[in-house]
Amino acid sequence: MSDISMEKSDRTDGDSKRGDDRQGARFAASLAYFERAAKVIPGGIYGSKSPGFLVPGRFPYYLSRAAGSHIFDVDGNEFIDYLCGYGSQIVGYGNPAVDGPALEQARMGDLLNQPHPVMVELAERLVKLVDGMDWAVFVKNGTDATTLATSIARADTGKQIIIAADGAYHGAANWCSTNVFPVFTQTEQRDVRFFPYNDVAALEALFAENAGKVACLILTPYHHPTYRPQQLPTPEFLQAAERLCRAEGAWFIIDDIRANFRLDARGSHAYFGTHPDLVTMGKALANGYPISVLLGNENLRKTASSFFITGTYWMSAVPMIASMATLDEMERLGGTARLAQLGGMLREGLESLGREAGFGARVSGPPAIPYLTFDEDSDLYLNQRFCAAMADRGVFMHPHHNWFISLAHTEDDIARTLEAAREAFRELHPEARGVK
Amino acid sequence: MKMNFAQLNSEEQRVLAQLKATLALRLAEEAWRADPELRGSCPAGGLVMKIGVSGTGPSIRLELPPSAELSDASVRRPSLLLYFPGPGAAMRVLSGAKGAAIPLPLGPGALRVLAFFRRASTRATELLRDPGTPDVARANLLLAATLFGLEVIAGESYLARRMQIVPDGSVCVRAEDISYFVIKKENRIEIRNGAAPTSADAELVFSNYRSAVEVLSGARQAVVALGSGDVRIEGLLPLVQGLFAVLDRLSWYLGVEV
Numbered sequence: 001m002s003d004i005s006m007e008k009s010d011r012t013d014g015d016s017k018r019g020d021d022r023q024g025a026r027f028a029a030s031l032a033y034f035e036r037a038a039k040v041i042p043g044g045i046y047g048s049k050s051p052g053f054l055v056p057g058r059f060p061y062y063l064s065r066a067a068g069s070h071i072f073d074v075d076g077n078e079f080i081d082y083l084c085g086y087g088s089q090i091v092g093y094g095n096p097a098v099d100g101p102a103l104e105q106a107r108m109g110d111l112l113n114q115p116h117p118v119m120v121e122l123a124e125r126l127v128k129l130v131d132g133m134d135w136a137v138f139v140k141n142g143t144d145a146t147t148l149a150t151s152i153a154r155a156d157t158g159k160q161i162i163i164a165a166d167g168a169y170h171g172a173a174n175w176c177s178t179n180v181f182p183v184f185t186q187t188e189q190r191d192v193r194f195f196p197y198n199d200v201a202a203l204e205a206l207f208a209e210n211a212g213k214v215a216c217l218i219l220t221p222y223h224h225p226t227y228r229p230q231q232l233p234t235p236e237f238l239q240a241a242e243r244l245c246r247a248e249g250a251w252f253i254i255d256d257i258r259a260n261f262r263l264d265a266r267g268s269h270a271y272f273g274t275h276p277d278l279v280t281m282g283k284a285l286a287n288g289y290p291i292s293v294l295l296g297n298e299n300l301r302k303t304a305s306s307f308f309i310t311g312t313y314w315m316s317a318v319p320m321i322a323s324m325a326t327l328d329e330m331e332r333l334g335g336t337a338r339l340a341q342l343g344g345m346l347r348e349g350l351e352s353l354g355r356e357a358g359f360g361a362r363v364s365g366p367p368a369i370p371y372l373t374f375d376e377d378s379d380l381y382l383n384q385r386f387c388a389a390m391a392d393r394g395v396f397m398h399p400h401h402n403w404f405i406s407l408a409h410t411e412d413d414i415a416r417t418l419e420a421a422r423e424a425f426r427e428l429h430p431e432a433r434g435v436k
Numbered sequence: 437m438k439m440n441f442a443q444l445n446s447e448e449q450r451v452l453a454q455l456k457a458t459l460a461l462r463l464a465e466e467a468w469r470a471d472p473e474l475r476g477s478c479p480a481g482g483l484v485m486k487i488g489v490s491g492t493g494p495s496i497r498l499e500l501p502p503s504a505e506l507s508d509a510s511v512r513r514p515s516l517l518l519y520f521p522g523p524g525a526a527m528r529v530l531s532g533a534k535g536a537a538i539p540l541p542l543g544p545g546a547l548r549v550l551a552f553f554r555r556a557s558t559r560a561t562e563l564l565r566d567p568g569t570p571d572v573a574r575a576n577l578l579l580a581a582t583l584f585g586l587e588v589i590a591g592e593s594y595l596a597r598r599m600q601i602v603p604d605g606s607v608c609v610r611a612e613d614i615s616y617f618v619i620k621k622e623n624r625i626e627i628r629n630g631a632a633p634t635s636a637d638a639e640l641v642f643s644n645y646r647s648a649v650e651v652l653s654g655a656r657q658a659v660v661a662l663g664s665g666d667v668r669i670e671g672l673l674p675l676v677q678g679l680f681a682v683l684d685r686l687s688w689y690l691g692v693e694v
Contacts, residue, residue, distance in 0.1 A: 035663070180598050182594055
């Protein structure tokens with residue numbers, strides 16, 4: 001808290017427009033690490049954590065610790081965090097209810113020759129909890145789970161085509177990544193077809209064009225592309241998705257890696273009332289411990305059983321222990337109802353403050369996974385300026401990626417965030433409203 | 437992986453020849469701008485010339501002074517076509533090696549135009565290499581070469597899928613008072629020099645000439661300049677990031693050896 005107070009006093013000295021030098025000093029250690037990193041690590045920081053994905057100079061590049069809903073960078077700056085380790089933190093950083101048993105197991109052994117019994121317990125628990133699922137396979141990253149899901153679908157059907165929504169993120173493997181080099185577009189990416197999310201006619205056309213060749217349809221439970229407002233599915237769209245899969249003999253996959261347990265403990269597909277054959281979950285599954293899961297229904301058990309599935313670290317015990325504890329802790333802290341309550345407060349507050357300041361600020365997505373955009377600026381200049389202004393005030397909100405609420409956030413966090421937002425909206429120059 | 441010209445497929449050979457021709461002409465133009473002495477040696481009344489490479493599409497034109505800077509908007513006829521019988525010849529000659537180049541006079545003063553083009557090309561290389569060259573001149577040379585290079589390679593099949601997923605739009609690229617407008621539409625990139633962009637979808641701004649020179653010459657990693665705030669990107673990021681990928685491909689082309 002102390003650092004946030006310091007930020008506020010800095011801000012109220014009449015210098016709301018921070019110069020580059022002050023920013024440089026604020027993140028001097030981050031920048032020094034980054035310059036060292038660029039010499040030995042491609043891109044310095046690669047992928048979605050790259051400084052270029054945020055607003056360079058206005059956000060920290062390296063974090064050293066976190067507690068609850070707050071993160072601390074290597075320069076000692078503190079932020080209320082709305083990225084939550086890209087969604088993995090659901091009961092808060094350093095939550096002793098999770099870390100206690102996890103660390104205890106770490107002392108007794110994590111990666112053993114054979115699985116720990118907790119693997120059975122966790123599989124039983126998830127199969128019981130997640131709507132319509134009969135078996136579970138544990139992996140590490142979301143990419144592992146989505147790649148395994150589409151591979152099993154292809155193996156089972158003997159068909160090749162994967163259908164996905166335009167702009168949806170399903171991981172960083174060659175079949176689904178944005179590494180669109182010809183060597184991949186001509187091989188692994190060749191059989192992936194895209195359609196605009198929620199567009200039933202386009203989806204029908206795609207199934208018709210590829211009749212007899214479609215192995216699976218993979219969808220996120222709702223659309224959360226980067227750089228764009230989030231979109232909830234229409235009931236007609238999900239019904240069409242199921243119907244088209246059944247008619248084609250293709251498997252329906254819900255990739256719930258990003259949203260799982262923030263909408264419904266039974267899986268986000270239960271929240272939206274749809275019935276997939278395969279479901280992937282990750283991130284919040286173990287509050288940041290490395291584990292993801294592919295869940296499937298009875299129809300695919302035989303194929304999954306005959307599939308060679310392995311990874312050196314996939315059966316490590318600590319993340320499974322952490323996952324069991326996370327499920328308990330989520331329930332104890334109020335679960336999805338509490339997340340929706342906090343997210344609703346944030347959404348209502350931001351939209352209202354935005355309107356007061358004369359902006360078309362709109363929060364899209366479910367309350368627990370909000371994302372702010374400005375109706376008047378599809379190019380995201382205002383997002384970048386707003387989020388930078390929030391970072392100046394000790395609030396970490398990503399300008400291009402959806403945010404996350406955790407059960408460690410408090411009403412006080414939300415109130416402080418909205419107080420910062422009031423000033424951040426005010427700081428956006430009036431002429432910036434018509435950026436384009 | 438380092439390649440040499442013979443290892444490229446026929447499309448890549450064509451694109452590289454076009455790229456070399458474009459860069460030669462653009463750099464000559466920027467050298468003309470930067471160096472008063474060179475400008476003084478330009479044929480009286482200016483010049484118009486073209487470079488044509490057999491089998492690579494339309495020839496590329498150089499006008500000095502540029503027609504946009506003249507009050508008389510009438511179309512000027514070229515007095516010289518520097519013709520290359522194939523991409524290999526263009527690659528060799530425009531990389532400074534021996535090869536077949538055929539100067540075809542199209543009007544009076546063709547030999548003077550050819551002599552000036554040779555002088556300007558040599559001067560452009562000197563300006564780029566000489567540490568004493570003012571940053572503004574080097575930034576102008578490097579930005580012109582880089583951006584017009586993007587324009588040439590954008591349509592090649594290697595970049596086809598990349599160009600598909602990059603949103604259409606415009607990027608304002610600035611370094612102090614140097615300003616370019618990069619327009620991406622479908623699989624094409626168009627560069628407008630010095631246009632005053634009032635409605636760019638994104639901005640890529642070098643904090644000064646020196647940072648542009650350091651990044652565009654490869655002396656400093658773009659990512660470090662970005663991290664330190666010496667390069668700023670704002671607005672529609674997927675558009676700028678998409679152009680970075682095209683830039684990577686440009687850099688690959690420029691690394692091809694004779």
